[in-house]
Amino acid sequence: MDRICLSVAILPMAQQFGWPATVQGLIQSAFLWGYTATQLLGGHLADKFGGRAVIGFGVAWFSIASLLLPAALSPSVAAAGMTLPAVLLARMCVGLGEGVALPSMSNMVAAHVPASAKARALGMSFTGFHSGNLVGLVLSPLILMRFGWQALFYTFGLLGLPLLAVWLAVAPAPNRTAADATQHKHADGLSSSSSSSSSSSGGSRGEAVSVWKLLSHRATWAII
8 A cells, every 4th residue: 555655645746835736747657767777676585485474564564655755845855955756766675675575475375385286376366456546546635635745654654563473473484394404405515426316306396497598488488
């Protein structure tokens, strides 16, 4: 919901601060600067640390960034002539935090959902993802009309705290048993036949796939 509150608030904000259409468009685009930047990074981090931790960090990050946006429009920032850069930075940081969500969701589905239900689980995840946008677009005008545009960013930013608590309580932790066993095997089995059999049997299954290898496949480009 943090991503869409500016879409509603931009009209009264533009009227208050005298932003022309070009500045409004620039501010609206700043979210996507960050969002695009962490798509690939989010997938890498989710593979390394697990989707649960990465999504939790992303929620905390974009919630704080939302809370800071009204401060970017404060008189002290305006006096320093930094209003527009501060607003762009705040919105870009919201995008940075939200950009990790989809790759992390895919990581968790791959790790915890049986193969026969993966597509259904992803469909449910994406439905929930976009339902938040829908709820935000319905609630934002009501909040704005009653409390002003600043309340949008404070409300959705503060909602990140209970959301993070619920997420950490219900999201499954990554199962590191297999990874730990593999690490111990490589650490203890550096001698002769056991080492060669381990690399031949585990190499094809546990070998990390580089970004360049992914980009070398036509299927990757078809999806992009």
